[in-house]
Amino acid sequence: MAMKRRDFLKVSVGASGGLVVSLALPGCAGIQTGYQPETGEWRPDAWLELTPNDEVFFTLARVEMGQGTYTGLTTLIAEELEIKPERITPRFAPVAPEYRNPLYKLQLTGGSTSVATSWEPLRMAGAEARLMLVMAAARVWNLEAAECHASEGRVLHPNGIDSMAYGKLVELAAKEVVRGDIALKPREQWKYIGKQQGRLDARAKSTGTAVYGIDVELPDMVYGVIARSPRHGGRVAGFNGDEVRAMTGVLEVFETERGVAVVADKYWRARKAQEALNVGWDFSEALSVSTDDVFESYRTAADEDPGESERSEGSFERAVEGAERVLEAEYVQPYLAHATLEPMNATAWYRGDRMEVWAPTQAPDLGRIAVARVTDLGPDDVTINTTFLGGGFGRRLTQDYIEEAAAVAYRLRRPVKVIWSREEDTRHDLYRPAMLHRMRASLSGGELTGWHHQIVGPQILDWYVRNAAPAQYPWAPRFMYDTLGKVGLMAEGIATPKDMSAIEGGIEYPYQVDNIDIRHTHTDPGVPVTWWRSVGYSHNGFAVETFMDELAHESGEDPYQFRRRLVSSEPRHLEVLDRAAHLANWTAPAPQGRARGIALFRSFGTYVAQVVEAGIENGAIRVYKVACAVDCGQVVNPRIVEDQIEGGILFGLTAALYGEITLESGRVQQSNFHDYQLMRQYERPDVLVAIVDSTEAPTGVGEPGVPPVIPALGNALFALTGKRQRSLPLTADA
Amino acid sequence: MALRLTVNGVQHSLDVEGDTPLLWVIRDELGLKGTKFGCGAGLCGACTVHLNGQPVRSCSTPVEMAAGGQVQTIEGLGGGDQLHALQQAWIEQGVPQCGYCQSGQIMSAAHLLASNPAPSRDDIVAAMTGNLCRCGTYSRILAAVESVAAGSSNSQEV
Numbered sequence: 001m002a003m004k005r006r007d008f009l010k011v012s013v014g015a016s017g018g019l020v021v022s023l024a025l026p027g028c029a030g031i032q033t034g035y036q037p038e039t040g041e042w043r044p045d046a047w048l049e050l051t052p053n054d055e056v057f058f059t060l061a062r063v064e065m066g067q068g069t070y071t072g073l074t075t076l077i078a079e080e081l082e083i084k085p086e087r088i089t090p091r092f093a094p095v096a097p098e099y100r101n102p103l104y105k106l107q108l109t110g111g112s113t114s115v116a117t118s119w120e121p122l123r124m125a126g127a128e129a130r131l132m133l134v135m136a137a138a139r140v141w142n143l144e145a146a147e148c149h150a151s152e153g154r155v156l157h158p159n160g161i162d163s164m165a166y167g168k169l170v171e172l173a174a175k176e177v178v179r180g181d182i183a184l185k186p187r188e189q190w191k192y193i194g195k196q197q198g199r200l201d202a203r204a205k206s207t208g209t210a211v212y213g214i215d216v217e218l219p220d221m222v223y224g225v226i227a228r229s230p231r232h233g234g235r236v237a238g239f240n241g242d243e244v245r246a247m248t249g250v251l252e253v254f255e256t257e258r259g260v261a262v263v264a265d266k267y268w269r270a271r272k273a274q275e276a277l278n279v280g281w282d283f284s285e286a287l288s289v290s291t292d293d294v295f296e297s298y299r300t301a302a303d304e305d306p307g308e309s310e311r312s313e314g315s316f317e318r319a320v321e322g323a324e325r326v327l328e329a330e331y332v333q334p335y336l337a338h339a340t341l342e343p344m345n346a347t348a349w350y351r352g353d354r355m356e357v358w359a360p361t362q363a364p365d366l367g368r369i370a371v372a373r374v375t376d377l378g379p380d381d382v383t384i385n386t387t388f389l390g391g392g393f394g395r396r397l398t399q400d401y402i403e404e405a406a407a408v409a410y411r412l413r414r415p416v417k418v419i420w421s422r423e424e425d426t427r428h429d430l431y432r433p434a435m436l437h438r439m440r441a442s443l444s445g446g447e448l449t450g451w452h453h454q455i456v457g458p459q460i461l462d463w464y465v466r467n468a469a470p471a472q473y474p475w476a477p478r479f480m481y482d483t484l485g486k487v488g489l490m491a492e493g494i495a496t497p498k499d500m501s502a503i504e505g506g507i508e509y510p511y512q513v514d515n516i517d518i519r520h521t522h523t524d525p526g527v528p529v530t531w532w533r534s535v536g537y538s539h540n541g542f543a544v545e546t547f548m549d550e551l552a553h554e555s556g557e558d559p560y561q562f563r564r565r566l567v568s569s570e571p572r573h574l575e576v577l578d579r580a581a582h583l584a585n586w587t588a589p590a591p592q593g594r595a596r597g598i599a600l601f602r603s604f605g606t607y608v609a610q611v612v613e614a615g616i617e618n619g620a621i622r623v624y625k626v627a628c629a630v631d632c633g634q635v636v637n638p639r640i641v642e643d644q645i646e647g648g649i650l651f652g653l654t655a656a657l658y659g660e661i662t663l664e665s666g667r668v669q670q671s672n673f674h675d676y677q678l679m680r681q682y683e684r685p686d687v688l689v690a691i692v693d694s695t696e697a698p699t700g701v702g703e704p705g706v707p708p709v710i711p712a713l714g715n716a717l718f719a720l721t722g723k724r725q726r727s728l729p730l731t732a733d734a
Numbered sequence: 735m736a737l738r739l740t741v742n743g744v745q746h747s748l749d750v751e752g753d754t755p756l757l758w759v760i761r762d763e764l765g766l767k768g769t770k771f772g773c774g775a776g777l778c779g780a781c782t783v784h785l786n787g788q789p790v791r792s793c794s795t796p797v798e799m800a801a802g803g804q805v806q807t808i809e810g811l812g813g814g815d816q817l818h819a820l821q822q823a824w825i826e827q828g829v830p831q832c833g834y835c836q837s838g839q840i841m842s843a844a845h846l847l848a849s850n851p852a853p854s855r856d857d858i859v860a861a862m863t864g865n866l867c868r869c870g871t872y873s874r875i876l877a878a879v880e881s882v883a884a885g886s887s888n889s890q891e892v
Contacts, residue, residue: 066832066869198828205833206824207817208768208808212834215767248751267762268754341772341780341834341868390770390834391868422773639828643874647831650870673777673866681862684872 011128011174018051019132019170021125022098047098048077048125050133054153054167056083060090061099061107062114063362064201065392066647067702068640069114071200073122075636076115079192080126080185082150083166086200092386095365108363110397110531112604112700115636119698120184127182129173136172137164187634187695194635201388213360213387216347218415222251223267224408225274226418228259228428231666232528234286236260239279247273256407257374258400263412267419287526287666291434294525294663295332298436298456307454307519311507314515316442319450323442327554331439331543332727335661336432336532337676342390343425344401347417348409350375355382355406360389362396370399371406393651394531398430398464423671431661432532433457435502437543441551442515448551448566450515453506455540458524460501460531501531505540505603505707510573511548511566527663533651534706537603541707542714542728545599549715550724559715560586560598572631572692573600576609579629579690584611594624597715599708605699607631607692610649612685612712615720621732623653623685626709630689633696641701646687648705654679656710656730737801741766742810752798756790757781759797760807768808768837772866779865782838783807789845808837811844820844823878831869839865843879851884858883 010022049057058077064070070090078085093099093107100107102117130150137155138145147158154163187194204210229235239260241253249269253262260279264270289297320326346359348371355377361367364386368379389396405418420428435457442450503520532538552562560581567573577600581587590596594615601608613625626649635641658677662669670676710728717734718724725734736747741764750759755774760766760783769792772780776791783792784806811818817825820840830836839862846853846861853861858879867875 202825202828202830205830205836206821208837268758391832647870672775673773678866681872682859
């Protein structure tokens with residue numbers, strides 16, 4: 001065990017008289033936040049609170065955006081606390097240092113890290129509380145603690161008759177002192193971890209009662225919409241404010257950092273007023289590129305700059321000199337929007353010395369920074385209330401929508417909800433970067449002897465430090481934010497010592513090749529970018545696994561066997577590859593008019609292999625089946641793993657079939673689901689997911705389903721048509 | 735001018751502009767937040783409600799078109815504290831991920847089963863194709879609808 005219990009668990013008596021278990025993660029003690037626990041029963045720094053009324057509250061420090069933290073993390077607590085998960089009430093965490101993600105030192109949910117980082121601390125918290133309850137019961141019964149045990153929310157007397165509910169014991173238990181370390185339950189005694197269970201949020205989400213950001217309702221609330229520059233970076237030159245202000249229900253029309261805000265008593269009145277608004281834009285500093293320019297600039301950069309070496313083994317140059325054949329290919333991948341079904345929105349209320357925000361955010365402490373940036377408040381004057389998220393996929397790591405709502409609320413001094421239209425959500429997204437990949441490989445005597453991969457495009461942290469850096473320095477005055485944004489994370493090396501966003505999945509190339517040269521040519525055309533479900537793995541997966549397929553074909557070898565031979569010393573890769581091939585019945589011919597493609601890809605520590613069976617029907621690509629094997633270490637909830645992997649597959653297929661954001665002279669061309677399409681029910685393939693039974697530490701599942709399915713589909717289409725597609729989205733008539 | 739609307743059996747007299755989409759009347763005037771805004775253009779189905787027994791996209795239905803009509807939303811689908819069989823199936827199958835589209839999905843499925851108690855798989859797919867799910871819960875949705883459909887052999891399967 002990496003962490004000793006005493007390093008991070010704190011136990012205290014709650015205001016309710018109950019038992020409160022808190023975690024103080026190492027490294028957080030020195031951070032000065034000015035943060036004050038609120039009064040009353042609510043203990044903001046508590047992870048677990050048991051009350052005399054037999055309630056159990058668990059503070060969920062990783063947001064619920066569909067990926068299942070609400071259920072999965074609660075299950076970890078429940079297992080050691082010896083209580084059914086459904087008896088525990090999760091509540092969304094406020095901003096506090098205790099809830100930061102230890103990998104990022106920020107309170108954010110992303111990178112498929114929630115279960116991995118919570119696996120030990122949450123079980124420890126549950127175990128400590130259980131032990132204290134057992135000790136308290138033993139004291140009442142005048143027994144040794146070892147004679148009693150806990151089950152289903154009660155401590156049981158060894159006589160087999162008497163028992164006490166946790167609620168009756170919590171006041172006594174809070175006085176118990178646990179010495180030494182606590183042994184966690186061995187795997188074979190688990191009741192909930194690894195077992196089939198429903199989702200704890202399913203009922204609220206099936207009855208319309210789950211509260212998302214857009215559902216927040218406050219007294220005397222008004223509604224804001226913002227007309228933003230159609231080209232990123234454009235500034236307001238003028239607008240017909242008087243005319244719009246005279247419209248029914250309109251309260252305010254004013255310029256903000258990103259455009260012109262219209263506030264009205266009702267949402268629809270704000271929208272109608274926005275339609276009547278004419279904004280003149282100053283585009284002198286605005287984005288002017290078109291998508292074609294972006295790829296041309298990438299090609300120029302790639303020609304001029306071989307890029308920073310990210311991994312080098314042997315000598316690729318020598319491999320090429322001695323090679324029988326050298327293959328080259330260039331892969332082109334577009335900008336992609338997140339398209340969360342709940343559009344961006346936030347609700348804010350400014351009351352003189354404090355701002356309170358309700359928002360569906362993946363990074364609440366960065367939300368406080370966003371508010372501080374546009375007001376004269378400090379981060380400590382800001383309260384962020386996190387709601388359920390109607391999808392995240394990385395979009396809600398950037399707090400621009402909170403910043404806007406805060407700026408409007410600061411002016412209005414009353415509760416205001418700012419809602420983006422779908423068109424605004426699509427056009428003012430921060431995108432998965434468009435990327436160019438240049439691949440070269442050498443073949444000799446039927447062997448792959450050299451691998452060269454040049455990744456060309458921007459990296460994401462350049463776009464994020466502005467948001468994130470001030471959170472590392474809560475004492476810093478606002479005028480320093482821009483400076484911190486430029487040097488903060490880099491200088492301290494705190495959040496990420498190195499930005500992996502462009503190269504992840506490229507540098508972990510798993511195949512046994514003697515000569516490897518992997519490089520990143522950093523070039524940024526100025527189009528806003530951010531994390532997008534599976535991030536760099538999403539584009540590196542397509543490049544690596546498509547080129548591997550090309551090499552297999554050139555070698556005259558079966559693409560499954562080709563990969564298999566080259567990962568023969570990597571048991572976890574090998575196992576998922578074999579299982580996916582078996583599940584898809586790889587060796588049997590595909591049905592008439594269909595073909596199969598395979599891909600193998602590890603991301604976020606999780607091993608995934610997929611076989612896609614596809615065809616072309618009525619001039620359109622049709623995906624019939626996806627067979628998937630996944631090794632994510634110990635499984636907490638098998639059903640959620642299946643769902644996340646299947647959801648990732650559909651997310652990847654949507655990108656492969658439809659995903660493309662294009663720009664024309666700086667303007668995003670797509671706007672709504674007619675021209676930025678998502679897969680629909682009638683396109684749903686049959687998805688089979690096999691999960692490797694593993695005792696390894698758990699790794700994430702929210703993202704790893706995405707990357708391999710894109711090349712697997714492309715490879716299937718090659719097998720079907722004999723034509724190789726090297727750009728996305730894929731087409732039926734290539 | 736006051737506009738009359740019956741929502742989940744309760745009659746309302748509303749003072750709203752006639753071109754206001756039914757969605758915003760349901761959500762902001764009546765406070766029923768279960769019906770969601772997704773696209774504003776009838777493309778995603780998150781705002782699906784029943785108007786006089788027919789599924790409509792409330793984001794692109796002006797409230798004046800619903801005047802005098804009967805509207806049913808996700809909140810009125812079950813009977814009081816009772817869940818509709820589809821809601822029960824949604825919970826048992828663990829359908830929702832982010833959950834944002836699910837009210838609309840359930841309303842579409844409820845209309846299907848009300849008009850066709852024993853739909854084929856193709857009928858279900860056709861009826862549900864107008865409802866987008868970004869999380870990719872389509873197979874669980876299909877299984878949940880099939881488990882409720884009349885004559886289903888797997889109605890007890892969880």
